[in-house]
Amino acid sequence: MLAIKNIECKLGPEKKTILSDVSIDFSAGEFVAITGENGSGKSTLAKIIMGLIKPTSGKIFLGEKDITDLSISERAQLGVVYAFQTPVRFKGVTVASLLQVAATGEDVLDGKFDGKNAKFLEQVGLDPKEYLTREVNASLSGGELKRIEIASVFARASSAKILIFDEPEAGIDMWSLDNLLDSLKELKKTYRESTIIVISHNAKILEMADRTIVLSHGRVKD
Amino acid sequence: MELDEIEKQVLKTVAGIDGIPEGAYNFRVNGKSISRSSSENIDVKIRPDKKGLEIFISGKTRNEAVHIPVIISKTGLKEVVYNDFYIEDGADVTIVAGCGIYNCGAKKSVHNGVHTFHVGNNCKVKYIEKHYGMGAGAGKILNPKTEVFVKDDSSVELELEQIKGVDSTERITTVELGARSDVIVHEKTFSEGRQTVNSEINVSVNGDDSRVDIVSRAVARDKSKQKFSSNIIGNSKCRGHSECDAILMDEAQVLAVPSLDARNLDAELIHEAAIGKIAGEQIEKLMTLGLYEEQAVAQIINGFLA
Ligand SMILES: Nc1ncnc2c1ncn2[C@@H]1O[C@H](COP(=O)(O)OP(=O)(O)OP(=O)(O)O)[C@@H](O)[C@H]1O
Ligand SMILES: [Mg+2]
Numbered sequence: 077m078l079a080i081k082n083i084e085c086k087l088g089p090e091k092k093t094i095l096s097d098v099s100i101d102f103s104a105g106e107f108v109a110i111t112g113e114n115g116s117g118k119s120t121l122a123k124i125i126m127g128l129i130k131p132t133s134g135k136i137f138l139g140e141k142d143i144t145d146l147s148i149s150e151r152a153q154l155g156v157v158y159a160f161q162t163p164v165r166f167k168g169v170t171v172a173s174l175l176q177v178a179a180t181g182e183d184v185l186d187g188k189f190d191g192k193n194a195k196f197l198e199q200v201g202l203d204p205k206e207y208l209t210r211e212v213n214a215s216l217s218g219g220e221l222k223r224i225e226i227a228s229v230f231a232r233a234s235s236a237k238i239l240i241f242d243e244p245e246a247g248i249d250m251w252s253l254d255n256l257l258d259s260l261k262e263l264k265k266t267y268r269e270s271t272i273i274v275i276s277h278n279a280k281i282l283e284m285a286d287r288t289i290v291l292s293h294g295r296v297k298d
Numbered sequence: 299m300e301l302d303e304i305e306k307q308v309l310k311t312v313a314g315i316d317g318i319p320e321g322a323y324n325f326r327v328n329g330k331s332i333s334r335s336s337s338e339n340i341d342v343k344i345r346p347d348k349k350g351l352e353i354f355i356s357g358k359t360r361n362e363a364v365h366i367p368v369i370i371s372k373t374g375l376k377e378v379v380y381n382d383f384y385i386e387d388g389a390d391v392t393i394v395a396g397c398g399i400y401n402c403g404a405k406k407s408v409h410n411g412v413h414t415f416h417v418g419n420n421c422k423v424k425y426i427e428k429h430y431g432m433g434a435g436a437g438k439i440l441n442p443k444t445e446v447f448v449k450d451d452s453s454v455e456l457e458l459e460q461i462k463g464v465d466s467t468e469r470i471t472t473v474e475l476g477a478r479s480d481v482i483v484h485e486k487t488f489s490e491g492r493q494t495v496n497s498e499i500n501v502s503v504n505g506d507d508s509r510v511d512i513v514s515r516a517v518a519r520d521k522s523k524q525k526f527s528s529n530i531i532g533n534s535k536c537r538g539h540s541e542c543d544a545i546l547m548d549e550a551q552v553l554a555v556p557s558l559d560a561r562n563l564d565a566e567l568i569h570e571a572a573i574g575k576i577a578g579e580q581i582e583k584l585m586t587l588g589l590y591e592e593q594a595v596a597q598i599i600n601g602f603l604a
Contacts, residue, residue, distance in 0.1 A: 126586055148585040157586060164583040167543070168602030174587075181588030183597045187604065211601075232587060 077104040077271050078125070078238050083134035085120055085294075094120045095131070095294040102238070107264050107272045109282045112291035118275045119161050121291070122240045125273075126158040127151045138238070153181065155237030159244060161275070163225035165213050171197070171224055172208040178231035196227040199259050201252050222247040226256070233263060238271050245278045257284065301327070304400050304432070305369050311461065312396030312428045313367040323365040324351055326379070328372045340364050340391070350380035350412075353393075357386035357418070365394045368411065373403020373435050378410040387418035387449075396428040397442075399464075401435030408439040415445065419476075421452040431463030441468045450476040450505060459603075460487040460495065469497040477505025477534070485514040486603045489522035489550070500529045503536040503565070512540035517599050518550035527555040532565025544573040545602055547595075 079102070085095040095117045102108055110118050123129040125136060127148040135144045138154055146154070157178075166174075175193040176184045194204035200223035210216065212224060226244055233239060241260075248256055257280055264272055274281055282288050290297040301309065301317075305327065310316060318325075318333065322340035325333045331351075336342045339359040343352045353364060366381065385391065401407045417423055425446075431438035440460075448454055460467060473481050487495045495518075501510045510530055518524045530538040542554040558567040576598050584594035 128582055128586070148582060149588065149590045152586050152588040160583065164577075164579045166580050166583075166598065166601075167545075168598050168600075168604070169580075169584075170601065173597070173601060177584060177589060177597065178587045183589055183593045183600075185596065185600045228587065235588075 077106075077139065078102040079137040080121075080125065081135045081137070083121070083124060083136075084132045085117070085124060085129065086132045087120070087129070093294060095124075098134070098294070098296055100289060100296065102271045102273065104237075104269050104271060107274070107284065107286045109285035109288040110273060110275045110291060111277060111282060111288060112297070116291040117294040118291055119242055122158055122242050122273070122275060125238070125240060126156055128158070155235060156240075157229050157232045157236045157238070158240045159225050159229040159242060161242035161246065163221045165216075165221065166211065167213055169212050170208070171210050171212055174212055174224070174228050175231045178228040181235065193231060196231040197224075199230050200224070200227045201255050202227070219247045219249060230259070230263065233267055233270070236267075236270060238273065239263070240273045240275070242275045243277065244274065245276060245281060253278075253280070257281065260284065301369075302371075305371055308369050308371070308398030308400055308430065308432065309367055311430045312398040313365055313394050315365060319363070319365045321362055321364065322353075326366070326368045328370060329375055329377050337362065345380065345382070349378070351382070353381065353383045355383065355385045355389045355391050357388035359389040359391045361390055363392040363394055367395070368397040368409060369400075370397070370407050370409055371400040373401050373407060374405030376406070376408040378412070380412045381414070383413070383415045385415065385417045385421050385423055388420045389418070390422040392424040392426065394426045396426070396430075397440055398430045398432065399438040399440065400432045401438050402433035403435045406437035406439060407435070408437075408441070410441040410443070412443045413445070415447065417446065417448040417452050417454060419449045419451050421454075423452070424455045424457070426457045428459045428461055429464050429467070430461045431465065437465045438463060439466045440464050442470075444471045446473045446481070448473065448475050448479050448481065450478055452476075452479045454479070454481045456481070456483045458483070458485045462488055464493065466494050467496065469495070471497075471499045473501040473510070475501065475503045475505065475508045475510065478507045479505065480509040481511070483510075483512045485512075487514075487516045487524060488603060489517070489524055490519040491522060492520070493522040495522075495524040497525065498527045498529070500531070501538070502531040502533060503538065504533045506535040508534065508536045510536070510538045514542045515603055516542070516544040516552060517547070517603060518544065518552050519547040521549050523551045525553045525555065527557070528569070529557045529559065530567050531559040531561065532567055533561050535562060535564035536566070538565070538567040540569050542571040542573075545599065546573055546575050
């Protein structure tokens with residue numbers, strides 16, 4: 077489904093090597109966990125798959141298609157989606173419009189929202205009445221923001237093939253972690269053909285996965 | 299009352315109505331009052347000097363709106379209009395003004411609207427004014443001057459918006475506030491091309507326990523220029539807050555000149571200003587959800603000024 081081949085990534089003014097010779101094949105329907113110490117390159121790898129960072133060399137294939145040179149938007153339209161480790165704060169984008177954009181892939185300029193999107197908030201344990209009209213800005217707590225970020229990826233799930241979650245457990249209180257795990261399981265069950273990649277340090281998430289890949293100093297550990 | 303398709307579109311944009319609204323109204327089209335109506339509580343009259351309107355709003359008014367849209371579709375029309383509002387103690391009213399210029403001719407069209415509000419005690423007043431320009435013509439110029447005198451225990455909300463297409467604007471808003479009253483001024487301005495916006499908002503708080511909140515949001519694109527000056531004078535025990543938040547794009551310029559003038563030991567005044575481009579990661583996040591870059595930018599701007 078998704079194949080990354082010999083990815084090398086150097087970043088920063090000193091061209092520090094962040095990833096070297098990373099090759100991984102992900103199959104359709106697979107739930108893969110990626111773990112590894114802080115700074116090992118997990119988020120960088122996810123951003124390279126999404127197109128947020130350009131690799132120095134290497135190739136990425138979605139099915140048969142070489143997507144290495146495609147833009148973020150083009151990849152999104154082909155079914156790649158990424159829940160950021162550190163979610164973006166906006167001015168001028170409400171929770172409702174974020175979810176609507178995610179669900180439709182279209183802009184919403186007329187302020188008309190589809191009530192069906194409320195369910196994505198419920199899936200992350202937020203009350204739609206309270207959150208839909210709020211701006212995705214600094215007034216949200218870290219945990220609320222993280223949940224909304226995850227909800228935006230859930231909203232996209234029906235049209236996505238590759239769903240990447242970057243430490244979804246981070247900032248989520250321990251009482252809600254089980255609900256998050258349930259939602260991920262539900263996602264896997266509903267979209268059997270999709271590949272779910274979860275970057276995580278959490279034992280329960282690693283247990284759920286079909287397999288776990290460990291990154292260390294920018295390389296895949298055998 | 300006959301309006302053509304373009305005039306109807308302008309009316310919808312600036313006043314949110316498709317035709318004659320319920321209740322009191324005055325339609326001014328190309329320099330003339332073409333249709334006018336009063337209601338039981340709201341009396342809409344032509345000023346004795348014929349240079350505008352006198353609108354009397356009785357204290358019995360509850361939840362009622364008065365619409366006074368202005369449409370200019372003739373190129374080269376220049377006008378100064380004076381509208382005076384007398385709002386009696388206890389009235390609760392929404393006033394919807396707004397001016398749309400459609401100019402596809404070679405001459406400048408200018409509308410200078412001077413609105414004066416005399417707000418009594420215990421009133422609740424909302425004033426909505428939207429400005430909009432259309433057509434490829436020479437100049438669409440709107441210079442609103444808004445003066446609001448508020449007595450005690452009243453609450454006033456001004457929603458001032460420049461939607462699009464206005465080539466040049468000089469906006470002056472002045473509020474004088476009595477005791478235990480509050481005023482909220484929300485201003486939104488969008489500029490592109492070589493458009494210029496110059497906005498000045500002055501609020502003097504003269505009575506104790508009053509509050510003022512000025513929130514301005516601006517988007518400046520291309521080579522447009524915007525200047526926003528706010529001035530809060532605290533002559534009494536009061537609270538004041540002003541905030542200027544602007545998105546800057548391309549080669550535009552935004553200048554925020556806040557001023558806080560406390561003349562009473564118990565005046566608490568705060569100002570915040572933030573000007574900057576749209577953060578790259580905001581655009582990228584929307585792109586990960588399937589939008590193209592231009593769509594992402596439009597989404598953010600649209601929401602910012604919503
Ligand atoms: N733009 C950049 N310029 C220079 N170095 C960078 C840049 N982006 C990331 N890095 C470095 O690359 C390394 C990998 O970062 P990355 O965010 O991928 O780690 P991670 O495995 O996701 O860590 P964590 O578990 O803390 O989230 C880190 O040492 C980081 O400092
Ligand atoms: Mg990371």
